[in-house]
Amino acid sequence: MPQQEIIAILLSELEEAAAPLAAAFSGIAAAADGSQALRDAIAAASAQVDCIRAAAEAGGLLGLEVIGDRLRDNLQLLTDTGQEQRAASEELLLAWPERVMAYLLQPDSASACRELAQLLCEPAWPLPFSDHEAGLVLELLTAAAAAGGQQSERSREIGPDDVSLTPSGEVHPEVLAAFLDDAPRQAAELARCIHGLERAADLAATLNQARRIAHTLKGAAAVAGVAGVTNLTHHLEDLFEYLAASGRRPGRLLMDSLCEAADCLEAMIDALTGLGAPPANALAVLDSVLQWAQRMDRGELERYDAEPATAPPAYSAPPELAEQPAGEDLAPAAGIQSLRVPVATIDALYRYTGELSISGAQLAEGLARLERLQRALAEQDQVVQQRLFELEDLIDIQDVASAGYRLGPGQSGDDAFDPLELDQYNQLHGCSRALTEAVADWRELSMGLHDELARLRNLLNQQDRLHRALEGTVLAARLVSVRAIEARLQRFVRQACRATGKQAELEIAGVELPLDSELLQALVDPLGHLLRNAVDHGIEAPQERLAAGKPETGRISLSFTRDGNHVQIVCSDDGRGFDLDAIRQRAAERGLLAAADGADAEALQRLLLLPGFSTRQQVTHTSGRGIGLDAVHAAVRALNGTLSLHAVAGQGARFTLRLPTALVxxxxxxxxxxxxxxxxxxxxxxxxxxxxxxxxxxxxxxxxxxxxxxxxxxxxxxxxxxxxxxxxxxxxxxxxxxxxxxxxxxxxxxxxxxxxxxxxxxxxxxxxxxxxxxxxxxxxxxxxxxxxxxxxxxxxxxxxxVQPAEILQPPSETLPEILVVDDSLSMRRALGQFLQDAGFRVRFARDGMEAIQAVERQQPDLLIVDLEMPRLNGLELTAHLRGRAATAALPVIMLTSRSMQKHRRQAELAGVDAYLTKPFQELELLATVERLLPASQPA
The missing domain is CATH 2.30.30.40 (SH3 Domains)
Structure with a gap:
């Protein structure tokens, strides 16, 4: 629908909503604090704002959409403010429809755009725009007006700033936090839509959903000042809109670019949230998407993407995509208030809860000792009481049996009392009566002690129940579902499939299982190793699978289940399994088994967990350099877990990880x-x-x-x-x-x-x-x-x-080492993360002088150097290395943004072995590294 028609609809809706909005805004200002009337007025105003915001989104008026989001946030915050502040906001609320109306009537008016953007900057708002945010919104407002007049020309040249992931320093912290909270979910959903395009039954609905998600991400990233996400989603949104309007399913070439862009976008979000390094191929991906958008603008997209996507993809989206209605909007996040708390604070609560448990156990043990003492006192009281009864009987018997009754002075026999007529007491009687009273008092105190101990036991039981509830709450704060890493696991498989040219589908069961966040993040790398191994070593090529009577697309399953105090993870595939003959031969060559011929299948399979053990004759980068399983085993052992494996030749392999859950x-x-x-x-x-x-x-x-x-x-x-x-x-x-x-x-x-x-x-x-x-x-x-x-x-x-003398060295000592020399911190990080994922050890140097010192300390197996660096550039560093006998044959790859022939000629004269340009292509770089590494490296 043309933008002018959308604006006309918006104007009509705004006119109809003017009266309800004014009544709701006045009700917000007049209602009492915390009253139901206040909540009803805010709900009514929010509903009207949502309608206008949705219409703005449909018309591509991104600036107005962002303003609607901020107004809705301010309305919700007014719930907890005092009546005085709400009264101060009434004038601003009533001015909002007027400013929007003025903007819609003259969208190309600079003053109308500026006044609308500045309205949300007033300090009376609970959450006003900062000056920087207002500037960004103003750009969005004016850009929408320009887009309504004519299509703006796309940039033809891009640079590192266009893929920058550094948020603007002036953005409001709450805005950035909201973006980082929701962006991972949005990026994962966008990836699911893209990977489901080839099998979507309702193509238009899937494309429209992808466009809406890209549009939302673009707006949120623009407000947060994240240029890399903004630029990539901007071009993706245009492509989705074009495909939806033309009803065209993307061809193979375009589909490959879209899938790579989805993976790159997820990697960008991971980098923003601290879960990984920025993607090294971000500039290349943006350039590829930009080229497709430019072809679309010129009307040449069909000519370049003529091949239909009828062939099966190199990887498949999860099967649930086919069942999920693509046209449904993303479910909004639950309206639960949250608070961002540092992980260190949660960890401290976790430790304190454990210490409280220990103190409670010691208190319970002390109380149990007191109760045992009290019971012993009660038993002793019975003994004393019995002895007291015996003493009184003896005294009475002694009085009656005494010989005669002695008369007092001056008394005659007639005047004396018979012992049965009057009790006669002496000092012994007084002592026995006092002892009886003391024992009775003791018994009463003992009963009071028993009652107090019983009350103390009840209080301790109540404290224990409260402690269990506190423990559960603290643990819940650390728990996240497996779904948090689902997108990264799917991305591992897709990247491995692209690198190997194979077809595989990953099914993940138990994604709703909650696990400790620290444990879950520690599992990402070993699970990534297993999944890459499954694709590279297990899943066969499509022709080989068809010849074996298997489906062309391999199946990899990953399941998460809880088993008591442990979590069990099973990774299985339907590939070729293990080559036991090759394992037996390799074990015999290494002398790892006393009798290799007699070893059973289970014994041979566990050899794969030994450091440095591999049956591969050639090195590949997809699953490392033949030591992926021992790295997984080491990671699982570090988590106090166990790893078992089982395979059947021609039917696949199964790896079972069993790890203790984090419990207080x-x-x-x-x-x-x-x-x-x-x-x-x-x-x-x-x-x-x-x-x-x-x-x-x-x-x-x-x-x-x-x-x-x-x-x-x-x-x-x-x-x-x-x-x-x-x-x-x-x-x-x-x-x-x-x-x-x-x-x-x-x-x-x-x-x-x-x-x-x-x-x-x-x-x-x-x-x-x-x-x-x-x-x-x-x-x-x-x-x-x-x-x-x-x-x-x-x-x-x-x-x-295993014979101790033949145990190989730890994995860290068998990995080839690469020295990355570059004065750019982001390039060092990106290259380091990329090379480590490919199975190499990496060291860094900031310039040629640091590189010389690093080589003198320990000579690496290969160098990747930049051309232009301070103190000593890449050409001078290479010439220095070639001039020394110890480093004359050391492989050197120059990776630079300079692509002219004269730079290549100077590098060749200096002794550079390979010359690559930035942004680098992953497969090209890895192929070059593997070609230049010394042949003595273990395979």
Whole structure:
């Protein structure tokens, strides 16, 4: 619809909304603080503003749309302000429709645009525009007017500033925070739309949804001052609008550019949120999208993109895209108020909650001791009472049985009282009566102590419940769903498919599972290794899959499930599996197995986890340099987890990661094994059989547990811990625990069952080595430190015997090292991130002088140098290296923005091995690096 028609509709809607808006604005100013009338007035005003904003969005009036967003935010903030401030805002609210009307009547009027933009700058607003934001909005308002008159000419030359991800320093922090909160979701949805274009049943709806998302991202990024996102989404929006209007499905070439742009946009957002480095190919991607937009402007898009996208893509969007109605708008974020809190504050709360748990356990232990003392006092009170009764009986018997009744002075026998007529008391009677009263007082105090201890126990139980609630709340603050990394995992597969020319589809199950954010981010790199390995090593080429009777598109599955106190991640594919013959041959060459021919399949597969082990004869960059699995294994071990693998030749491979979840406390069973008190998480236990309900059977294969319902291996827990197993006293049968060990159940003998309690797992830290099968230590209520066991990690040892003398060096020492020399910090970061992801170690130098010092300290395997640098440029650095015998053959790649022939000739004369220009192409750079690396590097 032409913009003039949209403006006419807006004017009509604004005229109809004038009276309701005025009434709502006046009601906001007059309503009492916190009243229902205030909330109703704000809701009515927000609804009218939303209608006008939606119409502005449909007409491409981005400036008016941004102003509508800010007015709506201010209306919501007025809910919590006082009546005085709302009254001060009434004049501004009533002026807003008039300013919008003036702008719509004369959209090309500079004064109308300026007055509308400046209206939201007044300090009476709860959230006014800053001067910088007002300037940006003014540009958007005037740009929309220019666009309505004629199509503005696109830039023909772009530079690094056009892909800058540095937000404007003058943007309001809340505006930037709002953009960073919502941008990852928007970018992920845009990527889903783009990757679903080839299979979308309703192409127009999918294109319109992609256009709306790109439009929203463009506006938000423009206000935040992020030029890179603004420029890329601007051209993408135009392309989507053109395709939707023409009803044309993008061809193969355009589709490839759009998919690469979607991945680049997600990488940009990741860099803005601190989850990664800026994409190294951002300038090349923007240039590609710009070229398509220019062809569209010239009416030549069909000529360049004539090939229809009928062939299957090199990668596929998730299948749920086909089921999701593409025409539906994105669901708005839930209207829940949030507060940005530093991660360090959440971590501190996490630690304090753990310390509170330890203090609570010590208080509970102290109270239990007092209760035991009180019960002992009560028992002693009964003993004293019994002795007192016996004493009184003896005194009474002594009085009655005394020989005769002695008369007092001057008394005759007739005057004396018989013992039965009057009690006679002496000092012994007085002492016994006083003792009886003291015992009664003691009993009353003892009962009072019992009551106070009971009240204290109730308070402690209440405090424990509150602590559990606090613990759950703190943990919830650290939890995010797996969906937070879903887009990055999908991007790993798409990039690997593009690099290898293969076709694969990634299915992720359990994306709603909440996990600790720190654990989730630590899993991104190892999961990326597994996914790239699945594409590069597992999934076959399309022709090979068809010949094997498989679908042309490979399938990779990734599932997340919770198993007690652990999370289990399974990554599987339907590729070629492992080549056991090649593994056996390589193991024999390295001498890793005592008898390689006799090793079973499981033993051979676990060899792939050894540092530096690879069956590849040629180096590839997609999944590293043949050591991706040992890097994954090291990362999983660093998280106190385990990694198991299984493959069937021709049917695919499966990798299972089992990791402990981050918990403040865990319920555990305390037992004694080998003279040591240890804690076993209750989630690892299946059952504790009653004595006499099972039999201990000795067999040639070892001890066995036998019961009517179960037969399984039996072993002493002390032996698994490497401690001596003391004999059972008097030939008694020691207690047994039935535990989940992987997918099986095993019986474990212990010396004593102590009890169950909640414990806080304290990790050992970097100063102590990781102990296999030990999650950490727990401080018990009596101050005892007990190790917390991971039974699966403790009892599932490597199934093969690796000879210690032949163990290869750690992965960090087998990686080729590249020295990046560039005076640009952003280029060093981008190159470093890119090369590290490709499987290389990277060092940095800012100029030629630093590079010479770095080479003298440790000679790298290859240098990537810039041409123009301070102190010593790239040509001088290369000449210096060629002049020394030790570095004369060191490969040097020059990466520069200079592309003229004379620069290439000077580099060749200086001894540069390869000359590449910025912005670099990933595949070209990696191919050059692999070609120039010394042939002695391990494959």
């Amino acid at each position: 406390t865990v319920h555990a069973l305390l037992v004694e094994a080998g003279g040591q008190v240890v804690a076993i998480p209750s989630g690892d236990l299946a059952h504790i059989p009653a004595p006499g309900s099972w039999q201990r059977i000795e067999s040639p294969a070892g001890l066995r547990f036998q019961s009517p319902d179960l037969a399984c291996p039996l072993r002493p827990l002390a032996a698994a811990m490497g401690r001596a197993t003391p004999p059972a006293p008097d030939g008694s049968v020691p207690p047994v625990l039935l535990a989940h060990i992987g997918d099986a159940i095993e019986a474990l003998e212990v010396e004593r069952l102590i009890g169950s309690t909640h414990v806080v797992i304290k990790h050992f830290g970097a100063m102590l080595p990781r102990v296999r099968g030990v999650l950490g230590a727990a401080i018990l209520g009596d101050g005892t430190v007990a190790p917390v066991l991971d039974l699966t990690g403790l009892l599932q040892g490597p199934p093969i015997a």
